[in-house]
Amino acid sequence: MLPAKAYIIAQLQKDLLKLSGMKPAGHASDLPKGLGFLKDHLPQANFPTAAVHEFVCANKEGVAATEGFVSALVSTITHPDAITVWLSPGKTLFPPAIKLFGLDPDRIIFIQLHQEKELLWATEEALKCRGLAAVVCELQELSFTSSRRLQLAVEQSAVTGFILRVNPRKLTATTCVSRWRISSIASETNGMPGVGFPKWDVELLKMRNGKPGSWEVEWKENRFHLHEHIAAVEPQLHRKTG
Amino acid sequence: MPKRFVAIWFRYLKTDWFVRREKALSKIPFVLASPDHGRMVVTAVNPLAEQEGICTGMLVADARVIIPSLNVLDDQPGLPEKLLGGLGEWCIRFTPIVAMDLPDGLLLDVSGCAHLWGGEQLYIEHIHKRFKELGYHVRMGMADTIGTAWAFARYGNGSAIIESNKQATALLVLPAAALRLEPETVERLHALGLRSIQHFINMPLSVLRRRFGETFITRLNQALGNEEEMITPVQPIAVYCERLTSLEPIITLTGIEMALQQLLETLCNKLLHEQKGIRTACFKCYRVDGKTATVEIGTNRATVNSKHLFKLFELKLSAIEPAFGIELFTLEAKRTEDIVSSQSTLWQQTAGLHHTELAELMDRIAGKFGAHTIKRYLPAEHYWPERSYKAAQQLLEENNVTWKVERPRPIQLLSTPAPIEVTAPVPDYPPMLFRYKGTLHKVIKADGPERIEQEWWLQQGQHRDYYVVEDQNGARYWIFRLGHYTDENYQWFLHGFFA
Structure with a gap:
């Protein structure tokens, strides 16, 4: 391909990103430390902030794993002074444990609402607020319409949204930029007794303008570590969901 | 600006109220009575009974001689206070400063109000008409001083308006009792042949003081405007309060929203000039049928952002029931605090919990679902897991203890x-x-x-x-x-x- 043509294509891709509601990427190699394994699967090799990400979890163990992964992700991609709002239907999160994932529990504002409708309203309001870095919401159902409202909200404010869908009845199409599934897997102990660092099976089921993938990731010393031996297998199965 | 006062005299305050409650009473003579030393004494008379010659202070037995079929109802103690308090609050639609004048009157400080109704004559007529619609017989006087207004309400012919600075000449023809004097003083004046004010107004004050005491001089000076007189309003005057009257009763949500927006903008501008911000605000809608609907909001931090305040009110506006219409809106900043004008854009990256938009978001959520839904946690120095953290008292509370990370804890x-x-x-x-x-x-x-x-x-x-x-x-x-x-x-x- 001619260099000029390649340049035009790259420009067009950038424009497409802009048109699909994503912020133009600053520098291509801006990925925060530890997230390097995602590089080839992200649009422009940049983690999409100012977008809504969807996490699917099936059971209580899955919710715990996802909450841990999201806390770690938020701490990796945001400024340490930034404020996060965490919306949930009940009180389950144990604040002192969040610190283990690098996120300051006293910089999180917890909002507990019982009804899904109330949660969605509050999430949308929070996503519109420029004073926040991230908004995490634990929900069961997310319709296409409501996901679109959330997406429109973040396009104005540049807040990153994380929707944790706990035990959803049906995985319908949403406008979320990505869909993930996180599950805990046996930790590494290297032959030592005891339980090792948190380790997850991170499945990226879909990523708009990116590629799906699956990794085994460990959280230690306040950053993500990829387990190289089963690196980035692209499961054919998940392609269809994207 | 010269002060103007209106005195309203309810001639049949208590009986009018009974008629309001039971329409049938308007056609028959009746009195109110209460027991006194084992007898029933008449305490209030309606117009029909008064025509027959019954007056207050009579015994019920004597009154029954005049009208054998006289209806006697039990008087209620403390009724005038209750009625005047209610009527006084209702009168706030005419002026913000209304005072009770026990036992049977109201005093209105109407300085600078009358022109809103197109002049003093129309103003008085309007008030008169509204009271008549309510079913109260009133007589009113308007003057520069409370004393003169009071005198003309009770002793003038119908409703009288005394022009500015004319009270001294106008008072001349009135009887001495019009000066709000003690009955004994009035009797003494009568005994001396000083029946109307013109008989003694030109006497030297020292002479009058010696014979009738200090109170007499005070009352005379107050009526003439030589001495200031204070009144106690039924509702304390809010320092930051805006009012908006509507030409026609408003019954739609759009109308209410427009009124609120207008009030918010005026109030916020006023507050901004004084470097104050709203912490709690109260929006009141005075309905045509005499009831008021109130909506109150609170904020986490003093603010003068009218758009944000409007959003907070908007969540609660649906609770207002306009019924037959709303004729007056008031917006009051109940609690205000000093604000430090902030450089808005420069500090946004590190503003953290002090970010203005964040405070506004919390206000909206607290306004819709209640403040208990918002939590922030701080570490507590306990090993017992359930006690290892505590809820922050305030959203902005500083954290002085570090979170412990030595031991594994579940998410x-x-x-x-x-x-x-x-x-x-x-x-x-x-x-x-x-x-x-x-x-x-x-x-x-x-x-x-x-x-x-x-x-x-x-x-x-x-x-x-x-x-x-x-x-x-x-x-x-x-x-x-x-x-x-x-x-x-x-x-x-x-x-x-x-x-």
């Missing part, structure tokens, strides 16, 4: 530990199997025990031995044994889920 903690069935091999070893909610979990890896003792100064009970366990699926749990292994009644619980 999800059950509020009450769930009992589990366990197979454990030897004392103080982690279990091999446990059953939680019917599912069997095989423990592959385990860590522990971490013994956490009860804090005896807070709570009595057994200690907990915590284990971190990982099952065959790679899920990690936090389980504990309550009590010693050697005890008969030790128990196992699941307390949390690790990420």
Whole structure:
């Protein structure tokens, strides 16, 4: 391909990103430390902030794993002074444990609402607020319409949204930029007794303008570590969901 | 600006109220009476009974001689205060400063109000008409001083307006009692032949003082405007209060929203000039039928952002029921605080909890769902897991203690530990199997025990031995044994889920 043509294509891709509601990427190699394994699967090799990400979890163990992964992700991609709002239907999160994932529990504002409708309203309001870095919401159902409202909200404010869908009845199409599934897997102990660092099976089921993938990731010393031996297998199965 | 006052005299305050409650009473003569020294004494008379010659202070027995079929109703103690208080608040639609004038009148400070109704004559007529619609017989006087207004309400011919600075000449023809004097003083004046004010107004003050006392001079000076007189408003005047009257009663939500927007903008501008911000504000809608609907909002931080305040009110506006229409809106800043004007854009990256938009978001959520739904947690210096954190008293509370990260803690903690069935091999070893909610979990890896003792100064009970366990699926749990292994009644619980 001619260099000029390649340049035009790259420009067009950038424009497409802009048109699909994503912020133009600053520098291509801006990925925060530890997230390097995602590089080839992200649009422009940049983690999409100012977008809504969807996490699917099936059971209580899955919710715990996802909450841990999201806390770690938020701490990796945001400024340490930034404020996060965490919306949930009940009180389950144990604040002192969040610190283990690098996120300051006293910089999180917890909002507990019982009804899904109330949660969605509050999430949308929070996503519109420029004073926040991230908004995490634990929900069961997310319709296409409501996901679109959330997406429109973040396009104005540049807040990153994380929707944790706990035990959803049906995985319908949403406008979320990505869909993930996180599950805990046996930790590494290297032959030592005891339980090792948190380790997850991170499945990226879909990523708009990116590629799906699956990794085994460990959280230690306040950053993500990829387990190289089963690196980035692209499961054919998940392609269809994207 | 010269002061203007209106005195309203309710000639038949109590009987009019009884007629309002029962229409049938308007056609028949009736009196109110209360027991006094074993007799029934007439305390209020309606116009029909008065025409027949019955007056207050008469005995009911005497009154029955004049009209044998006279209706006698029980008087209620404290009724004038109650009625005048209510009427006074109702009168706030005419002027913000209304005072009770017991036992049967109201005083209105109407300085600068009359022109809003197109002049003093129209203003007085309007008030008169509205009271007539309510069913009250009123007589009014308007003058520069309270004393003169009072005198013309009670002793003038119908409703009188005394022009500015004309009170001295106008008062001349009125009887001495019009000066709000004690009955004894009036009697003494009559005995001396000084029946109307013109007979003594030109006498030297020292002479009058010697014969009739200091109060007499005060009353005379107050009527003439030589001495200032204060009134106590029924509702304390709010420092930051805006009012908006509507030409026609408003019954639509759009109308209410427009009124609120207009009021908010005026109030916020006014506050901004004085470097103040609203903490609590109260929006009142005065309805045509005499009721008021009130909506109140609070903010986390003093603000003069009218758009934000409007959003807070908007959540509650649907609670206002306009009924037959709203004729007056008032917006009052009940609590204000000084604001420091901030450089808005420069500090946004590091503003953190002090960010304006964040405070506004919290206001909106607190306004819609209640402040109890918003929580922020700070570390507490306790090892007992349930007590290792506490809710912050305020959203902006500073954190002085560091979070402890030495020991593993689960990301999800059950509020009450769930009992589990366990197979454990030897004392103080982690279990091999446990059953939680019917599912069997095989423990592959385990860590522990971490013994956490009860804090005896807070709570009595057994200690907990915590284990971190990982099952065959790679899920990690936090389980504990309550009590010693050697005890008969030790128990196992699941307390949390690790990420």
